[in-house]
Amino acid sequence: MKRARWLSALGLIASIAVSDIALARIKLITLPARERVEIKLESPAGTLVEEERLVPLVRGSNQIDFSWANSQIDPGSLVFQIEAENGAAQVLSVSYPPNENALVWHVSASEAGPARVRISYLLAQLKQTFNYRATADRDERLLDFSQYVRLRNDAPETFGDSGIWLGRDQRIERPIEGQQTREVLVRRWPRIPVEKTYTADLARFGWDDTKKQTLKIAMHYVLRNDRQSGLGERALPYGKARIYQDDGRGGNAFLGEDWGQRTSTGDKMALYLGQSRDVVVKRTVLSNRRERIEGNLHNQHIVLRYRIENFKDEAVALKLREDLRSLASRFGVRAANGAVWELGPETSFPGRPDPELTDAGSVVMTAPLASAPDGGDAAVNFDLHIVFKNNW
Amino acid sequence: MINWTRLIGAALLGLAGLAAHASNNIDLSTAPERAAVQLTIYNSEDLTLVRERRVMSFTRGDNQLQFSWANTLIDPTSVEIRFPRQGSQVSLVDTTFSHQRKDVLVWNINSEIAGEVETEISYFTSGLTWSADYTLIANQAETAADLDGFIRVHNNSGERYEDAQVRVVVGQINLVEKIAALARVPVKQVPKLEERQVGRLRKEALRGSIMSMMSNVDANEAPAAPKEVIKEGLSEYFIYTVEGTETIPNGWSKRLRSFDANNVPLKLHYRLRPREYGKDLVRLYSLANDEPSGLGTTPLPNGKLMVFRRDSRDGLDVVARKSIKYVPVGDKLDVNLGPDPDVVLEQAVLAVKHEDLWLKLSRANTFKRVGDGTLVVDRNARIAGWNERLTVRHRIKNFTSKPIRVEMRFARGGDITVVSELAASQHDFRTMQVEADVAAGGVEDLLYEFIVRKGRNKKQERLEIVRGRVAPPVY
Numbered sequence: 001m002k003r004a005r006w007l008s009a010l011g012l013i014a015s016i017a018v019s020d021i022a023l024a025r026i027k028l029i030t031l032p033a034r035e036r037v038e039i040k041l042e043s044p045a046g047t048l049v050e051e052e053r054l055v056p057l058v059r060g061s062n063q064i065d066f067s068w069a070n071s072q073i074d075p076g077s078l079v080f081q082i083e084a085e086n087g088a089a090q091v092l093s094v095s096y097p098p099n100e101n102a103l104v105w106h107v108s109a110s111e112a113g114p115a116r117v118r119i120s121y122l123l124a125q126l127k128q129t130f131n132y133r134a135t136a137d138r139d140e141r142l143l144d145f146s147q148y149v150r151l152r153n154d155a156p157e158t159f160g161d162s163g164i165w166l167g168r169d170q171r172i173e174r175p176i177e178g179q180q181t182r183e184v185l186v187r188r189w190p191r192i193p194v195e196k197t198y199t200a201d202l203a204r205f206g207w208d209d210t211k212k213q214t215l216k217i218a219m220h221y222v223l224r225n226d227r228q229s230g231l232g233e234r235a236l237p238y239g240k241a242r243i244y245q246d247d248g249r250g251g252n253a254f255l256g257e258d259w260g261q262r263t264s265t266g267d268k269m270a271l272y273l274g275q276s277r278d279v280v281v282k283r284t285v286l287s288n289r290r291e292r293i294e295g296n297l298h299n300q301h302i303v304l305r306y307r308i309e310n311f312k313d314e315a316v317a318l319k320l321r322e323d324l325r326s327l328a329s330r331f332g333v334r335a336a337n338g339a340v341w342e343l344g345p346e347t348s349f350p351g352r353p354d355p356e357l358t359d360a361g362s363v364v365m366t367a368p369l370a371s372a373p374d375g376g377d378a379a380v381n382f383d384l385h386i387v388f389k390n391n392w
Numbered sequence: 393m394i395n396w397t398r399l400i401g402a403a404l405l406g407l408a409g410l411a412a413h414a415s416n417n418i419d420l421s422t423a424p425e426r427a428a429v430q431l432t433i434y435n436s437e438d439l440t441l442v443r444e445r446r447v448m449s450f451t452r453g454d455n456q457l458q459f460s461w462a463n464t465l466i467d468p469t470s471v472e473i474r475f476p477r478q479g480s481q482v483s484l485v486d487t488t489f490s491h492q493r494k495d496v497l498v499w500n501i502n503s504e505i506a507g508e509v510e511t512e513i514s515y516f517t518s519g520l521t522w523s524a525d526y527t528l529i530a531n532q533a534e535t536a537a538d539l540d541g542f543i544r545v546h547n548n549s550g551e552r553y554e555d556a557q558v559r560v561v562v563g564q565i566n567l568v569e570k571i572a573a574l575a576r577v578p579v580k581q582v583p584k585l586e587e588r589q590v591g592r593l594r595k596e597a598l599r600g601s602i603m604s605m606m607s608n609v610d611a612n613e614a615p616a617a618p619k620e621v622i623k624e625g626l627s628e629y630f631i632y633t634v635e636g637t638e639t640i641p642n643g644w645s646k647r648l649r650s651f652d653a654n655n656v657p658l659k660l661h662y663r664l665r666p667r668e669y670g671k672d673l674v675r676l677y678s679l680a681n682d683e684p685s686g687l688g689t690t691p692l693p694n695g696k697l698m699v700f701r702r703d704s705r706d707g708l709d710v711v712a713r714k715s716i717k718y719v720p721v722g723d724k725l726d727v728n729l730g731p732d733p734d735v736v737l738e739q740a741v742l743a744v745k746h747e748d749l750w751l752k753l754s755r756a757n758t759f760k761r762v763g764d765g766t767l768v769v770d771r772n773a774r775i776a777g778w779n780e781r782l783t784v785r786h787r788i789k790n791f792t793s794k795p796i797r798v799e800m801r802f803a804r805g806g807d808i809t810v811v812s813e814l815a816a817s818q819h820d821f822r823t824m825q826v827e828a829d830v831a832a833g834g835v836e837d838l839l840y841e842f843i844v845r846k847g848r849n850k851k852q853e854r855l856e857i858v859r860g861r862v863a864p865p866v867y
Binding site: 120297 | 527618619638644645648700708709711712730733734736743744760763770771774778780791833844
């Protein structure tokens with residue numbers, strides 16, 4: 001009988017002539033080196049490590065010990081595949097000793113010689129996180145976008161020249177030392193198109209000044225993860241994005257940071273830039289009146305006025321979202337499954353509600369804002385007339 | 393150190409007739425070798441039937457056998473002795489339990505034979521358990537998979553079992569008391585246990601027919617090939633017998649392959665079933681435990697399942713770790729892999745309308761439909777019944793590179809009519825089922841109208857489906 005075991009933090013040992021695994025944890029060993037390591041970090045189920053080693057086998061029965069002192073391997077995840085270079089080899093059984101991070105494969109070989117074994121396991125101490133660096137040009141229409149991965153190895157094990165899979169089809173080769181974090185630039189996408197958006201949404205972003213009834217105006221960079229934008233090869237993982245802008249003097253100004261959500265190919269990533277100070281929106285309830293129909297049945301008319309000032313020297317399209325459930329609740333209108341509503345004739349926005357973003361619970365309008373006139377009054381008014389129908 | 397149950401032939405060397413054997417401090421005893429041992433392990437309860445055979449030498453007349461089990465988890469109510477070959481000539485007279493010594497009993501045996509007698513001792517113990525686990529490796533296209541099943545025996549009984557035949561029982565048995573609890577019963581209280589209680593325990597635990605399977609204990613040498621796990625169906629159970637014998641030291645576990653099936657057809661699909669899988673659309677692998685799939689020889693016991701997918705370099709991608717429930721032969725195994733971030737379901741109520749409004753007038757039991765053209769002056773009329781017509785959109789975005797099939801179930805209480813152009817079907821009186829195909833990289837909008845009758849308009853609890861066109865609202 002031949003016996004083998006992996007040593008080091010993740011060890012393999014070969015030992016001979018040991019017949020009783022229960023009593024004899026004394027081994028004569030060989031230490032087969034890793035031939036190849038692949039580390040797959042992308043699955044939410046955990047980090048999968050696949051390693052290949054050449055293990056010398058004797059003809060007949062062999063034992064291969066695998067131990068993982070101080071490493072958090074899930075023993076239930078271990079998959080052992082063996083392919084003998086001469087003859088055939090197969091696993092007979094697996095034994096798990098008490099109070100040890102170890103197991104013993106009992107392997108039968110038809111011929112003596114090396115066998116290639118591939119061991120796969122989930123390792124809890126090896127993680128990846130992503131982060132992004134985005135630098136906008138002066139016009140905020142193009143973005144230099146870079147993706148970095150941070151590999152954190154809390155296990156004591158060193159993985160030499162490992163193939164590291166960041167995604168299903170995204171592989172880099174780097175060694176990872178034990179107890180080490182390494183940050184690697186994965187990809188740089190220069191000059192991708194970006195859209196800067198301005199949004200007023202009381203329910204989501206709240207008041208800027210409650211007494212003055214001015215709304216917070218959120219700014220976002222929106223980029224599309226598609227081929228037209230120069231992206232779209234694969235999903236963009238969740239990660240922190242630091243956002244800069246070209247300052248025109250050869251440097252960058254830091255604009256802020258946000259968590260970029262996982263973005264599938266074809267989808268959009270929106271990065272929050274903070275609050276605009278150059279677009280000011282004052283929201284007032286201009287009127288609230290009841291129109292009786294029959295009995296206690298009535299329609300409720302609510303007119304909201306948005307007084308908007310654009311102090312920027314360029315035109316802006318402002319999205320205004322009203323949460324109709326909140327509005328209905330504010331005026332005692334029932335809207336459990338969504339509001340029964342329609343736009344009233346006093347609405348003064350130039351267009352209709354955005355059909356992609358409007359539903360029974362919210363209405364989204366667009367307010368086109370001209371650039372600020374030199375020294376003139378920049379304020380414009382837009383009214384939104386909501387008729388909550390058939391209330392009682 | 394926990395000793396193997398000791399069997400001592402205290403009467404074999406002329407000590408027959410020692411009535412107060414337990415109080416004697418001076419005994420002369422022999423410890424006969426164990427010829428074979430068989431373990432039958434139940435995973436539904438912490439229960440193992442141990443059956444061992446020894447050849448003993450008896451004198452003609454009365455003989456005493458002492459059996460002790462210090463520091464083990466043996467149920468003292470379950471210990472039995474039989475004489476399978478010479479039962480007509482050797483008989484058990486009685487069993488005595490000493491109040492002075494723990495974990496000991498003495499059998500008084502009458503033998504018409506002077507010489508070798510084969511004895512069979514059986515008892516229940518706890519601390520030996522088994523579990524099933526599986527490894528499923530899907531091919532790259534996720535159309536077929538290799539499925540390996542394993543059984544793993546855990547020995548925490550305090551005893552080392554050497555060269556034991558191992559059998560595990562798949563199925564649910566009924567026990568009235570836990571074996572581990574009975575193992576803690578002081579031996580002097582054993583005779584006080586109600587006969588009915590003990591008898592029922594034994595009967596329920598083993599159900600007779602399984603007892604009849606416990607024979608032909610072998611101690612063969614382990615072969616160099618992987619051991620076969622032989623599966624036999626019996627009543628409501630399956631018994632898996634590991635070929636040959638195994639040595640399982642105390643504290644160790646041992647894992648053996650139970651079966652392997654290659655190229656099992658696999659169906660990848662998506663489901664929304666809030667009652668079963670929660671609020672998210674989930675991805676599933678489904679396969680059938682039947683012969684056409686290369687399975688179907690046994691049920692699949694409860695166990696852990698590791699799910700992998702082969703990558704383009706013959707390596708593995710980890711997909712999920714799941715627990716599966718018992719899958720009978722012929723049934724399907726649905727493996728919920730969880731939500732897929734590349735397949736998104738967005739649910740929106742696009743519009744709500746009120747229709748068929750009824751006013752209850754001040755006069756008793758008088759109602760008027762709103763907008764029916766009649767003039768009634770009644771300022772105290774109140775709305776008493778109405779319909780809500782909800783236009784609902786389910787938008788499925790498939791960001792993957794494969795076309796997908798999605799099956800969705802929606803439950804809604806009330807008196808409801810659903811209007812849809814889709815081939816919707818009724819799952820039960822309040823649940824609708826819809827299936828849709830979504831192209832790779834595509835978006836599919838599923839539109840419905842739910843007409844929900846409220847107040848006096850509600851007549852019953854039902855969900856009816858009507859085929860009809862639904863137009864998206866224009867704002």
